[in-house]
Structures are given as structure tokens and as C-alpha cells.
Amino acid sequence: MTDRNPGALLVIGSGLKLYREYIVRAVARRAREAGLRLVLINNLRPTWQREHFDDITVVDVFDHDRLRGTARELAGRFTITGLMCWDEPLVMPAAELAAEFGVPGLSIPGVQGCRDKHSSRTRLTAAGLPQPGFALTTGLDQARRAAARIGYPVVVKPRALGASMGVSLAAGERELAYAYRIAHEASLVGDAPYRGGAIIEGYADGPEISIDGAVHKGEYLPMFLARKTTGLPPFFEELGHVVDAADPLLRDPVLLKTLETAHRVLGIEDGITHTEVRLTADGPVIIEVNGRLGGDLIPYLGQVATGIEPGSVLFDIATGRRPDLTTTASAVAGIRFGYPGQDCTVRSIAVPAEAPGLILAAGMVEPGTVLRLPPGGYIARHSLVVCSAPDPSSCAQRLTDAAALVEVDADPVDPPPAGTPLTMPAGLLDVDA
Template identity: 80%
Template structure:
């Protein structure tokens, strides 16, 4: 760092416009109001990011050595006052850089507990928190032994992927063979240290929720609680979420206690986390803790429902401030994703411009995009609608009505042959403008 270098907040990966611009907007306002620069290291050529960032460097951020070298070069030009990352594949190198630069972050043990599902499950079990039986296995033979020990049904998942990619349920040994292959092959697109094999774990039966929270010097501060909808069994594709500012689970002592304990056990110090939980007959079971904001626009739903601004909270935790999470509005907001009925090539997608309670609607793919359902692909979404309402029932009716107005024109295609290498999901546009976006 040079003498009198300007202060800056360093961001690792901006994310996609559809999913992250609303966060960047508020975050940038706080950064600039504090007299700091906003500096981005990004994998893609910037478009919309120019409106918010003062300095943008484009490198292959998935080459972690190159990412670290680039960050160190920037740290020589700026005084790094904080470092943030909300992109799942990059949270580990971001946390390592935060520790190196001496700014608030998840901590090295914390990020490993978040990123490595086997490490997380092991540490939570040792701490006495309710957890399913589990085992990390290197091959199908070991998977059979583990599943027999744990007891069917079992969930089979990659060690370190997000968005439920490669995750499926196996009711017996015959289904286990298929589920293991799906998880193993999906893992090959993830971080190299976690490729191959799979985790076998008991199925925690019950409704699934997620909780986004700030962590300030180890203190767990819940922000938003989302009720999740999934589909396409035996897979767990996330089809929608609903956030209620008055959700009674926010006052559930057992749930909040388990969440706080889990974060302490994993050693998470500063940042924002997204924790997935199953509400089982024996109490809340933490499925995984992610060291980032929730995806699927869940923080946006939280902002609409409660008035809490996630970008502003990010600034606080990144700079060592305890965030103010006081709700400024009361209501319910939900999102519903549009999926095709079968693998297809998209001709066009039309979303509604008006519908009761409609907050936002957008297509998510361009014409010509191939959408593949599990196990040939994941997150095969062509659109979404976001609606708000005074209560969960009204919000659900409005989501149904708005989703029914989405029109998909597509040509069916055959699923890919078995063992075809998995590619990252198609679509998820990162462009300046989208026809139909409101």
C-alpha cells in the first residue's frame, strides 16, 4: 500500500444484474457516502457495473492464485477498508484475502465450515446439534455401505456445490446408484479440492426454510426468514420462496438458538450467511450454512417485506459496524420461478406487465437458450415473478395469478445421454437491459 492511498471497499465478483444489482446499488451508496472507493474484481466484462464501481479489473476469478495476486496489486494502490463477496464459488478465497488484509470476514475456520458440507456436518454433530447421519464416500461401493448404515431414504449430494445442483433423494439401493452418479458427476464442475465422491446423509423430513443473517464479531443477527418450495423429485429444485416480516418462526427460541450455536461452532466471525433448515419432528435440523447472502432474490423479498436493506447491512459488517436491522415496513413478498415441462430450446418468453401485487417480473433467458431439467441440467428457469401482499395467503394467490400469465414458446429436445459432462446452468442473463423486465 502506498502512503496516503485512497480508502476502498474491495468486491470479489459482482454477480448477475438480475440477482444482485439492487444490493450493489445500496452498497455503493454507503461506500461513497463514507468517502471510499468501490473496487471490483470480476470475471465478466462489465456492463451495468460501471454505474456503481470506481475501478474494475477483469480476470479469471476462478483461478484463485490469479485472483489473490490481483487483489494484492489493488491493495498496493488502495487502503482496503473492507472486502465482500456474495458469489458462492468465491467465498473461500475472499475470506482468505480478508484475513490476509486484516479486515472483517468469515474467518478461515468459518469459511471452511460453510463451503465444505462434510466439515460443517461433522462439526455441528460434534457440538450436539441435531443432524442426520452422514458419510463422505469416494465411490459407489462405499455409498452402499453408508446408506445401509444410515438407513433409507438418504440424500446424496456433492461436497461443495450450491443451488441444490446434483442433490437427490434415494429410497433404496437401486435409486442410490443413480443418485450417486448424479452427485459425483455434478461435483466435477465445482472447486477442485471437492471434486469426486459424494456425501450420503439421512433425509431430514419436514418443511424447509432459509434464514439470512448478519454476523457481527460472532453475534448472530437474523434478518429474513424464507419458506421454500421445491419440486421435480427426487431432485430438490427450488421453485419459489416467501418472506413474511411477521413469521412466527423468527421468535422460535429453539430455531434461533440452533442457528446462533451453529455459527459459533463453525467459527464465523463477520459477514452475512444464508442457512438452510429442515423443520423436523425432532426439532430444527440445519442442512447447511452458506457464507454469503441468499440467492434466488431472497434478500430482495426481505427488503420488500421488511424494509431492511441488505446492501446497507453488507457495508456495516464489512467495515466492522453492528448493523441496525429494525424493520421499517410489514408485509409478505414471494417469488415464483418458471420452469419448462421438459428439456427445450427457448423461442421466446413473455412476462406480465401488470397483475395484482406484482413487484417485478422478468425473463431469465434469451431466445435460443437450451434449458435442461435434472439430472441433465439445473436451475432451468425461463422467468420469475415477484409479488407482495398483506399476508401469506394473499401473496400466494397473487403469485399463482402472475405466474399463470407467463408465456413460454419453446421446442422440445431430447435429454442428454447418460454421463454427459454437466455444464453450469444456461441463461441467467448479465446484460444491461431485458425485454419484459419491470
């Protein structure tokens, strides 16, 4: 590498067009303004990405040795001034490469604390933050003993998966065996070091929220907060979110102190995180900290509601700048996902072109797609609608009305046999049509 090599910002995995193009568009604009090339390592051949990236290399990014080799080759052609990644399975190799190239990143300990839920619980508990009782178990008998000690109901989850995959609630010992099997089998599609077994933890009862925040040189900077709706019990499928720019929780000193402490304890240095929190009678309880942007178009909702542009914030953090998080809007924005009533094969989807407050409506799968509800599958969404409104209650009503206009033609299918390997759902991985 020489000083003549052009400066570049390296992106690992673009994600889906529907979920991430608005992020990429902002990053590309900032890179052009800074005179930097935008370089992508992607899993599949590019389509929409060509408009935004100056250089694209296609490689199996889930083969981490090949990913590292490709990144090093690119570092010989470009002067890497920053690196970013928002795909959950890739945040660890991204952190390793950021450290190797000497550019801002979450830090390797920080990503370990995010990815490994047992490590996260251990560190947060040691720091004195309110946390449920928990145990990492490697067999059902051990899980039973842990649940008896912690007290039912318990949440049973894989050690390192996202999007609530394999996570369910067990009200008693009868449900525990089922929940343990689901979590264990789901874990087998994750990273090799975290496969098998399950984490057993006490149920933190209360509304669930998420906070997307930037971290600059260890300083935690909250951006926006989403109120979450979940369903399909005993599972925790995320059915929708609402972001209010004026949400009073953004000024809650106890919540903010909890978030700051958690990020410091986990050793997160530079990046954007998505933290999930339960608001319990005993105060805010962190469920998990994810070392990436929020999914489910939550950052887009935040952009609509507050005017804060997540892609621009990402650029600042990746290039060592403290981002300006001044809000330029004060609105409410929400998203609602359409789920089938049972496992099915989708024939067609029609979404509304107009509805009060409607910003975006989209089908999420192609005809012929098989959608499977938990535990046979996760994120079995056929459509989404996004609406804005002046207040949360109006936004919720607009989302309900818009979702009712979605038309789905589908044929029911039988659930898969017990023990069928889980297929990672689209939206979690860097795949696109």
C-alpha cells in the first residue's frame, strides 16, 4: 500500500434493497463529498448496489477466511479510512478487520459482548445493572435445574442469534422441554462457537422498547427510541414498531444512565448499536445490545420522525467524527408487518397505493415463497406498511387501517416435521433478488 492508493470506505454486506438502500444512499453521498471511494464486499452479485458503490467484490462473506483475504487484498489497492457492517452474522469479522486496519470499530470485546448473550448477561450483572437470573445450559436436565432456581416463567433462547429466532417463553416445566429443543435446534444455524444448548433466563415483564444509538470513542449518543409490538406467543415475533421524536423516555435519566453503563461495560468503542430494553416495575432491564443498526426499518422510522439520517451518522462514526444528532423533524412514524394465519405458500400480494399517512407499502416475498411460522420458521412476513402521524395513537390507527388493505392470496401447507433444520430467513443475511 502507498500514499497514492485512493482513500476508501469499506462496507461488508449491503443487505436487502428494501431494508438498507436508504442507508447506503446517504453513506454514498457523504463518501463522494469527502472524496472517498465506496467499496463493497457482497455475498451475491450486485443489482441495485451498482448505483451506489465504486467497487464491488463478490465472495462468500460467511466464509470468514475468504472474507478476511478479500478485505486484505482491497486494502492493498485502497487506503481504508473506515469500515462499516450492519449484518448481524458479520459484525465479528468486521470488528476484527477494523482492528487490523486501524480504523474505528465496535472493538472485538464489544462485539463479543453483543453477540454472546451469556457474556453480555455476565458482564452487565457484574456491573450491578438490573438483570434477570440466567444460566447457560448444555442439556435439558441442566436447563430444568436452572429454571427451578430462577423461577418460572423463563425465557429460553439460543446463545447468539438475532431477530428473536428460537426464543420462547416457558411457563412451567412442561413447556420447558419444548422451548429448550426449539432454542437448541435454532442455534445450529448460527456461528460455530455458539451452537448447541440454550440460555435460560428469568422473564422481565413489561413493555419492550429499542434504542438506536451512536458510540463515538466510547461516548454513548442515543438517536431514537422505538416502542415494539410482539406476538405469536409463546414466541416473540416482532409485529411492528413506532418511533416518536418526542418520546419522553429519550430524556429519562435512569434509562440513559443504564444505556451508558451497559455500553461502557461491554467495551463498545465506535459504531451504532441497537439495544432492546424491557420497562419493568423495578426499572429498565437490558435484554440485549446488538452491535449494528436496528432491523425492521427502525432506522428509517427514526429518520422520518426525527430527521436524523442514520447513514450519515454511520459515515461520521466510521471515519472518526463525532456525529451531529440534532433533530430536524418532530413526528411519529411506525411500521406494521403482515403475517399469515398459518404456514402457507404465497400466490400473490397486493399492497395499498394510498391510505391516510401512508409513506411506504411493500410486499416482502415473491410468489411461490413458503412462509413458516415459529418454530418451523421465523420472520414469516408477507408485507409491510409504514405510516406517519402527529401522535402515537393516530399512527397506530393508521397502521391498522393500512395493513387491512393488504390482500394476500396463499395456499396452506403443513408445518415441517419436528427436527427439520431451520432455514435462515431472508432479511437477516446479505441476500437479494
